[in-house]
Amino acid sequence: MNIVVEKQPKCVATLRVEIPAEQVSGERERIVAGYTSQAKIPGFRPGKAPRKVIEKRYEKEISEELRDRLMQEGCDEALRKESLKVLDFGVPESTEFTADGGFAFSTRILLAPEITLPEYKGITVKVPAAAVPDEELNKQLEGLRERFADFNTLEGRAIQTGDYAVIDYTSTTEGKPLEEFLGKSAGYLGGREGFWVRVNDESFLPGFAAQLVGLNTGDSKDVTVTIPDDFPLSDLRGKEVTFAVTVKEIKEAVLPELDDELAAKLAPGKTLEEIKTIIRDNMERERRRQIDDMKVNQIVEHFNSLVEFDVPEELLAHETQNQADAMVRQGIQSGLSEDEVAAQQTEIFENAGKQAKSNIKTNFILQEIARAENISVNDQELVNHLVAIANSRKQAPKKFIRDLQRSGRLPGIRNSMLVGKAIDYVVEQAKVEETDEPLVAEA
Known part of the structure; x- marks a missing residue:
């Protein structure tokens, strides 16, 4: 069997296989023998039909099976002989039975890349300690208190850091309503009524909540922020957006005590x-x-x-x-x-x-x-x-x-x-x- 592999860039190669006539003939004999022993031909007992009858009756099936077996043998031999790491043998581009009785085919194959491994034992990795820091546990507990908070409406004072502001707002950029500027929906950025904002650095958009400090119920203000570079809507990254804000209410969270009573609300009996x-x-x-x-x-x-x-x-x-x-x-x-x-x-x-x-x-x-x-x-x-x-x-x-x-x-x-x-x-x-x-x- 003659095998030629021509490697190309990007893990591609061309495989050309030529199988000699005697190997083709031997494989065909085995296939015909299999059909002869199993075929049911009217007028003949199983396994007793003449070879010529079998070959004529199953000519197409024998040829297809022979072609498939020869291609499989060629690919298997290429793997052994060339020590190839093949990901995909592809679909043969040409197959032919030659004039001398041999068989040849070529196919484009996909190879695994050739890799020189670096040292992979003893790689240094740096990670935090597995123990949960007390401050992280306390933060979780504080979050539980906030889940069960009551809210009082505040009168007679301005918004302070930590309050909750209930606001109505619309938005513009470059003098146009945000959705007109984008030519599509702006989602929650376009405007809301009765929107709750926690007045701290983590709320809504960076720099937004801080500009609410000092406003009273009923006050209106234009709040301008620059959209951060990692914002999901890429069309707005780096753009200034102005929000026309009106304060409807100011609310204060009243947190429950961190005690067994709160625990019972979370999990009765705990x-x-x-x-x-x-x-x-x-x-x-x-x-x-x-x-x-x-x-x-x-x-x-x-x-x-x-x-x-x-x-x-x-x-x-x-x-x-x-x-x-x-x-x-x-x-x-x-x-x-x-x-x-x-x-x-x-x-x-x-x-x-x-x-x-x-x-x-x-x-x-x-x-x-x-x-x-x-x-x-x-x-x-x-x-x-x-x-x-x-x-x-x-x-x-x-x-x-x-x-x-x-x-x-x-x-x-x-x-x-x-x-x-x-x-x-x-x-x-x-x-x-x-x-x-x-x-x-x-x-």
């Missing part, structure tokens, strides 16, 4: 100390999860900064679309309209492309580490994983697995499990340093 223990345990679980994510993210950044290689364009395009779709879904779930999402399409695809390339690079690096460390996912592990998923979705495991198999998704799931095992291995080998830095909440 004391305050029991509630604190439950909250701390939940916070510690979430904190450990976030710290684990930090370790993984730092390791991924470490790999991507040290290792550079071509990424298959087909995979990059597919993953970019997946990431863009996920970003759109996230934007809609966070309250963006379809028009707002459409306005950010260019930016979404740019960010999706960067994330896609990072994901693909990381995936290949971790697969290479798994190969180096003989990490694998056996059939029983795969089945147990799929059964757990099926049970969580209240589906019959056998049907669930069968459907995945028919749709060709099992290899991808196995690979995801393999990558997960590899990252777990690298994290276990990492050198962890605790820092005094606070744990930054996920966006």
